[in-house]
Amino acid sequence: MYKSVETILVDIPTIRPHKLSVTTMQTQTLVLVKVTAENGVVGWGEATTIGGLNYGEESPESVKANIDTYFAPLLLSIKKSLNVAQTLTLIRKSINGNRFAKCAIQTALLDIQAKKLNLPLSEVLGGRLRDRLPVLWTLASGDTDKDIAEAKKMIELKRHNIFKLKIGSNALQHDVDHVIAIKKALGTDISIRVDVNRAWSELECIQGIQQLQDGGIDLIEQPCAIEQTNVLGRLTQRFDVAIMADEALTGPDSAYRLAQQHAADVFAVKVEQSGGLIEACEVAKIAKLAGIDLYGGTMLEGPIGTIASAHAFSTFDSLAFGTELFGPLLLTEDILKTPLQYENFELVVPQAAGLGIEIDEDKIEQLRRKA
């Protein structure tokens, strides 16, 4: 049983403009959910989105409105003792859609459950197979020389040695030339991937991907529109370079459909897109059964959503393409008392109970959106 559910919007400037085909971000709005159980144990979750409604179907404001109006009263109305699975079933029966909000609530409930059991959250999900996750960096300044300098600095700092480039907002040849120039500057040992964020038609995909494959690029992420799973499938058959589904993947149902068509070589698993940590693990299982590789994706969450994702990803059998759990590193302010541990090109999955992080509530109070 629960005492309170609070949704907090926190606006934090990014360290530099983050340019995607769908938007350019200067600020990230973290959507934080704090659930307090009747015994006083507090759980946290996050439902942050990329660029408001530019990326997905939920916005920070809609998540807050729906949690405050529907999820919170439902949770507070529970009068008998339900376990997490029974509570999630009740939520699913009462509330359609709203995967990001559902993920935040589920994360908070699992955080509480893991704290009660005095175990890291990963152990409540079946148990971790690794304590560290490789983390790539996204070069998204939009400027080739700046991106090369940023990559070299990251390699020197031992922060990241895999890079993803956000393309699709410029003319195709301009973008392809930009990517190849960066690949050439960084050399054969450094893995370069691209995320087109669904900007290309099928013909543009064929033209662009052929050049990127010839140029030594390792992974092509969501090149075509979300609903064009047939196109994604044809590209997967046509090219040797790995093709990854990202936006097209919206939980276990879509994972099952994409797997049946073998419409991708790799799935970008995101806990929010999946509708929760448990569902993200289901997506990973479907991928494994279908022979599809895995990549741990991000909605550019702050530290809460990032570490929740890390707990889930740490349980995956294989994570062939690593993760992009760098969200907190893109922000100018931290909301934790001790920052997440990034070292030697990896993120460390905490050992302490629950999410294993300590929230700085004073900092959140300072940064929260007031109106």
Ligand SMILES: [Mg+2]
């Ligand atoms: Mg993506």
